[in-house]
Amino acid sequence: xxxxxxxxxxLPSLRVRLGLMAALAALVVVVLGVLYADAGRPGxxxxxxxxxxxxxxxxxxxxxxxxxxxxxxxxxxTLVVAVVAGCLLLRRPRAAVLVVAGVxxxxxxxxxxxxxxxxxxxxxxxxxxxxxxxxxxxxxxLAVALLAIGRSGLGRxxxxxxxxxxxxxxxxAMGWAQVVLGAHYPTDVLGGWCTALAVVPATAWLVDRIxxxxxxxxx
Numbered sequence: 001x002x003x004x005x006x007x008x009x010x011l012p013s014l015r016v017r018l019g020l021m022a023a024l025a026a027l028v029v030v031v032l033g034v035l036y037a038d039a040g041r042p043g044x045x046x047x048x049x050x051x052x053x054x055x056x057x058x059x060x061x062x063x064x065x066x067x068x069x070x071x072x073x074x075x076x077x078t079l080v081v082a083v084v085a086g087c088l089l090l091r092r093p094r095a096a097v098l099v100v101a102g103v104x105x106x107x108x109x110x111x112x113x114x115x116x117x118x119x120x121x122x123x124x125x126x127x128x129x130x131x132x133x134x135x136x137x138x139x140x141x142l143a144v145a146l147l148a149i150g151r152s153g154l155g156r157x158x159x160x161x162x163x164x165x166x167x168x169x170x171x172x173a174m175g176w177a178q179v180v181l182g183a184h185y186p187t188d189v190l191g192g193w194c195t196a197l198a199v200v201p202a203t204a205w206l207v208d209r210i211x212x213x214x215x216x217x218x219x
Contacts, residue, residue: 006091006092006094008094008208009094009143009147009150009204009207009208010201010205010208011150011159013155013156013159014159014160014163015205017156018160018201019201021164021197022198022199022202025193025194025197025198026198028194029194029198032190032194033113033117033129033191036117036119036129036185036187037117037118037119038117038118038119039119039120040119040120040121040124043185043187045186045187046185049179049186050185050186053179053180061181063177064177064180065177065181067174067176068133068174068177068183070133070137070174071132071134071136071137076136079140080100080140083140083143083144084096084099087099087147090147090151092151094207094208094211095143095146095147097207097211098143098146098147098200098203098204098207099140099143099144101203101206102139102143102200102203102204103136103139103143105199105203106135106136106138106139106200107132107135107136107139109135109195110132110135110195111132113129113130113191114127114128114132121182121183121184121185121188122182128183128185128188129188130189130192130194130195131174131175131183131188131191132192133174133177133178133184134171134178134189134192134196135192135193135195135196135199136174137174138170138171138174138192138197139196139199139200140170141167141169141170142163142166142167142200142201143200143204144166145162145163145166145167146163146204148162149162149163167193167197171189171192171193171196175192
């Protein structure tokens with residue numbers, strides 16, 4: 001141990017930009033939730049995107065199923081444990097807390113929103129908005145990106161670009177799988193992606209505040 005204080009998981013240089021991003025993402029989640037509340041069919045955008053991804057073939061479906069597994073309980077737990085272990089090996093317990101809290105709060109938020117919005121797919125009992133799988137993988141990717149930025153010392157512009165790029169790749173991969181498998185409407189995927197973008201930066205800020213407050217009290 002070096003005795004140095006652990007760096008923040010949400011660097012001060014990124015707080016304003018990621019805070020604005022989180023606010024915009026939250027607005028998108030609300031707007032889509034209002035538009036598709038109690039709906040049980042795809043919208044125009046959903047239908048067009050569904051038509052575009054039809055006929056991916058057996059290999060495409062295998063890839064989609066493998067990606068979908070990452071959001072299932074066993075796959076998700078394996079990913080979270082692996083990332084948390086990595087954070088602890090790197091002596092970043094604050095980042096480990098962010099992984100657990102950020103992912104947990106994001107998934108819990110999607111479940112709450114599903115009941116509030118009431119959008120369904122393939123029957124009245126299958127709540128679909130927002131996509132929990134997409135939200136989970138995006139949230140985990142965001143937590144890893146924030147850890148990488150903290151260790152690499154990237155500046156404001158590069159750090160923000162990395163966060164957005166990582167979130168886009170993770171969200172697009174899982175979102176594609178959910179649409180191909182018919183598990184979610186494309187707008188469900190967008191809602192799940194934006195839920196993670198809204199929750200994780202806020203959670204990171206909260207983790208930093210609690211950790212810094214505890215450190216100040218121990219002085």
